[in-house]
Amino acid sequence: MKKIILGLSTLCLIAFTSCKENAAKKIDENNVAAAAVRDAGSSKLPVLKFEETEHDFGEIESKTPVETTFKYTNVGDAPLVITNIGTTCGCTVPQNWSREPLAPGDTGEFSVKYNGSGSGKVTKQITVTANTEKGSEIVKITAFVKPDPNAAVKPAAKAAK
Template identity: 75%
Template sequence: MKKLILSLTALTLAFTSCKDDATKKIDQSNITAAAERDAVASKFPVIKFEKTEHDFGEIESRTPVETVFNYTNTGDAPLVITDIKSSCGCTVPQDWSREPLAPGEAGKFTVKFNGSGTNKVTKTITVTANTEKGKETVKITAFVKPDPNKTTNAPAAH
């Protein structure tokens, strides 16, 4: 038992006596690099749209229409848009830049709507980017009038 206690005491002394002051092992350049990395990591691009909704008003059924959504990067880091998708296939976003957009720079994308649907129609366009939220949305709306050339199958009067 004495040997066990003596061994444990020697082992404890060996570990505690080998410890140097931990602050002497810190490399100041690593602290600076970590601080810069953390400062940059907290900076995000911010996409600010000129408008977040566009109303086409009344349109004839199957009449294609389009609009442009303009935006500016008002954040502190380059903005990268990786994807733009619509809530359905009748609305097609296109023509956006996949290149990083520096803070203060502006960009745009076009949204084409084929005029499908009836009455009040709303479509959501989701912009996937490196913003803090990761996804931003804009909307288009229209009142689609019935196709005048399409006949309705109304029940015959007797």
């Protein structure tokens, strides 16, 4: 048994050492230069900067639709591409943003409609997905939604006996 293990070990040692080549001979200097240029350019990223990151509608009546516009600037070194703008519910709808690349220094905007659902203090997040370093940015809308004065009043629950 010892001879078999010793024989297999010797065979494996010969197989692994006989295929050894000098890896330094395989390096192509043109590839190294191209990679250096590529890596230097990859550190340039767009940076998304908003004029305001939170908009407060103040007090609004229940079910009253309101709208605001978020303006932004690409303050980075590469074109900005917004791939999606989403929310967590259907009561807040982002729209009208450009899907074309935004050059460094240029500005853009998108609008957000809120249908006035809910009651009391309401905060909604809008997630802007883009090719920035973080990958997404968050803006918010807030409002204090007053109850609908025309809504039917629910009867009070009967006290338990």
